[in-house]
Amino acid sequence: MTDTWPYLDVHQSRTHEPTPYEYKLAATLEEVFTREGHELADVVRGLNARQVHAADGSPWTEESFRAEMNRLGA
Amino acid sequence: MTLSSSATAEHIYATGLRNQWHPVVPSHFVAPGAMRKVTALGEQWLLFRRSDGVLSMLADRCPHRGAPLSLGKHLGDRVACWYHGVEVESDGTVSSVPGLPGCSLEGKKLVTSLPVREVAGAILAYFGDEEHPEPAELALPEPLTDPEVDAFLCYAEWNAPWRYAVENLLDPMHGAFLHHDSHTMFDGDTTAKFRIRETARGYFFEKTDQRGVNFDWVELCRTGVDWVDLSIPYPPSAGPGGPFGIVGMVCPVDEQRSGVFFWRYRRVEDWQRASWRFLYRTLIEQRHWDVLEQDRVMLEAMPADADQQENLYQHDLGVVRLRRLYRAAAEAQSTAGV
Numbered sequence: 584m585t586d587t588w589p590y591l592d593v594h595q596s597r598t599h600e601p602t603p604y605e606y607k608l609a610a611t612l613e614e615v616f617t618r619e620g621h622e623l624a625d626v627v628r629g630l631n632a633r634q635v636h637a638a639d640g641s642p643w644t645e646e647s648f649r650a651e652m653n654r655l656g657a
Numbered sequence: 658m659t660l661s662s663s664a665t666a667e668h669i670y671a672t673g674l675r676n677q678w679h680p681v682v683p684s685h686f687v688a689p690g691a692m693r694k695v696t697a698l699g700e701q702w703l704l705f706r707r708s709d710g711v712l713s714m715l716a717d718r719c720p721h722r723g724a725p726l727s728l729g730k731h732l733g734d735r736v737a738c739w740y741h742g743v744e745v746e747s748d749g750t751v752s753s754v755p756g757l758p759g760c761s762l763e764g765k766k767l768v769t770s771l772p773v774r775e776v777a778g779a780i781l782a783y784f785g786d787e788e789h790p791e792p793a794e795l796a797l798p799e800p801l802t803d804p805e806v807d808a809f810l811c812y813a814e815w816n817a818p819w820r821y822a823v824e825n826l827l828d829p830m831h832g833a834f835l836h837h838d839s840h841t842m843f844d845g846d847t848t849a850k851f852r853i854r855e856t857a858r859g860y861f862f863e864k865t866d867q868r869g870v871n872f873d874w875v876e877l878c879r880t881g882v883d884w885v886d887l888s889i890p891y892p893p894s895a896g897p898g899g900p901f902g903i904v905g906m907v908c909p910v911d912e913q914r915s916g917v918f919f920w921r922y923r924r925v926e927d928w929q930r931a932s933w934r935f936l937y938r939t940l941i942e943q944r945h946w947d948v949l950e951q952d953r954v955m956l957e958a959m960p961a962d963a964d965q966q967e968n969l970y971q972h973d974l975g976v977v978r979l980r981r982l983y984r985a986a987a988e989a990q991s992t993a994g995v
Contacts, residue, residue: 586693588914589814591953593946594938596809601939609939612932613894621897623928649928656931656938 604638605655611635623648660698660786666984666991672699673819673909674986676789678882680906680918681773681780683812687712692736694727698784699911701725702771705747708733712773713747714782720751720767777801778810779906779918781882786990795881796858798904800922807930808904808922809937813949815917817956819909820964820983822917825952826885826905827862827975832872835951840944841889841901845871853974862975869900877979882906895941896932898925921945 601609608630615629627643636642637651660675669675679697681704687693690708694701694717701717703726715736717725724740735744735752744753749768754760772783772792783792800806815822825831830849836842846867854861856876863874875887885905895901901923908916925933969977 589816591813593943595811596934596938596942605935605939609936612896612936613940616896617892617894621893626932649931652928652931652935656934 607635608655660700660784662787664786664991666987668699669990670820670984670987671818671912673697673784674883674983675784675786675990677793677879678774678781678783678795680882680908680916681714681782682908682916683810683918684712684775684778684780687780690731690733692727692731694725696910696914697782698909701727702782703727703736704780705731705736707747711747712775712780713749714771714773714780715745715747715749716769718768719743719745720762720765721754726768777808777920779812793881797880797882798878798884798886798920800886800902800904801920803924805926806902806922806924807934808920809934809942811919811921811942811945811949813917813919813953814910815915815953815956816913817915817953817959818913819907819915820980821956821959822907822915823883823885824964824976824979825956826875826887827877827979828973829862829864829872829875829887829975830972831955832889835955836872836948839948839951840941841891841948842871844890845873849972851972851974853978860975860978862978875975877975895936897929898923898933917949919949 611630611633615626619625619629623645627645627648631642637647673679681695681697687704687706689706689710692703692705695704703715703717704712705715706712715726717727719726719738719740721738721741721743724738726736726738726745729736729738732744735746737744742755743751745768746752748766749770750764750766751762754762774781774795776797785791801808832842833845833847849864850866851862852865854863859877859879861874861876867873869890872887872889875885878884878886886902888900888902890900901921904920904922906918910916923933
């Protein structure tokens with residue numbers, strides 16, 4: 584953080600630069616929300632259909648998606 | 658030094674209303690054991706956080722010869738002026754004059770200390786004048802205290818007068834033009850009729866014929882601190898949870914500068930809350946920032962006498978009402994000490 588005027592910082596909510604995995608997940612999530620719907624089941628189906636899987640490569644379940652969002656959106 | 662009761666209405670209108678709370682800077686700007694020089698309402702202040710985390714806001718002026726305390730040393734629970742070592746406690750009391758122990762300055766509260774509160778990641782301070790040192794009652798914006806609402810603070814510093822920053826918020830119609838190429842305000846009519854609806858704490862300025870499409874309404878709230886509330890729909894890509902809201906506040910820094918505080922909030926819970934927070938950090942914050950930059954570019958480019966040579970129309974009723982209110986308050990405050 585700087586003391587010089589003006590303070591103009593685009594990113595004030597991040598703790599780190601998102602990883603490529605996080606960028607890809609976020610972009611796909613936006614597409615899924617737009618095309619598939621806003622229900623948890625829509626989201627899990629949409630992500631899996633696009634082969635955008637969890638960090639360990641496994642397909643999403645409602646539980647694993649919930650847990651990952653809680654980690655990334657804490 | 659404190660805010661003078663004898664300031665002219667013109668000066669108060671230019672540098673910010675007194676006898677109320679204003680935001681100053683985000684809380685994290687002052688770490689425990691640190692201090693930070695800030696300008697607010699045209700005066701110099703020192704934000705000082707003791708090592709135990711307790712925050713105080715002092716006039717940035719040593720009571721001895723007027724040197725800035727912000728150049729001094731943080732001693733954990735006090736600040737020592739660099740010039741002659743005079744030590745001042747966080748409540749403004751001189752605790753020690755090392756050059757002349759027992760000097761009559763010791764034990765006296767000689768430095769103005771403003772009441773401070775930390776709210777949703779921001780430091781608020783009460784700027785009373787000589788006649789009104791006791792803090793005004795402060796009711797916090799509900800979106801910042803409601804546990805079912807989640808918010809991110811965005812803070813930015815603009816080379817624009819505080820009034821222009823507030824007026825911009827009481828002018829929802831600019832959204833349909835200035836922000837037309839944005840992720841949230843691409844939709845909605847570019848013509849509208851507005852009305853003012855008075856409330857117990859301020860007023861709504863709202864479209865009569867459209868709601869929930871664009872930036873269609875704004876509420877000015879005067880609850881000890883001045884803030885606005887508004888709501889803007891997100892596109893479907895932002896996921897479940899409906900529109901996002903903004904609680905906006907402005908710090909009058911000096912006649913030409915302001916600090917703007919925007920809490921983007923959303924009523925979300927569980928995985929929906931987490932997914933919004935994830936998307937916000939990864940992708941959405943940047944888009945919000947791009948919108949805010951459009952406001953900054955426009956307001957910073959406005960001529961200094963912009964509000965002296967205008968031809969207003971129906972969409973400007975909210976701005977006119979705001980100016981009348983602030984003018985009247987500045988007039989009243991300038992004569993408070995007479």
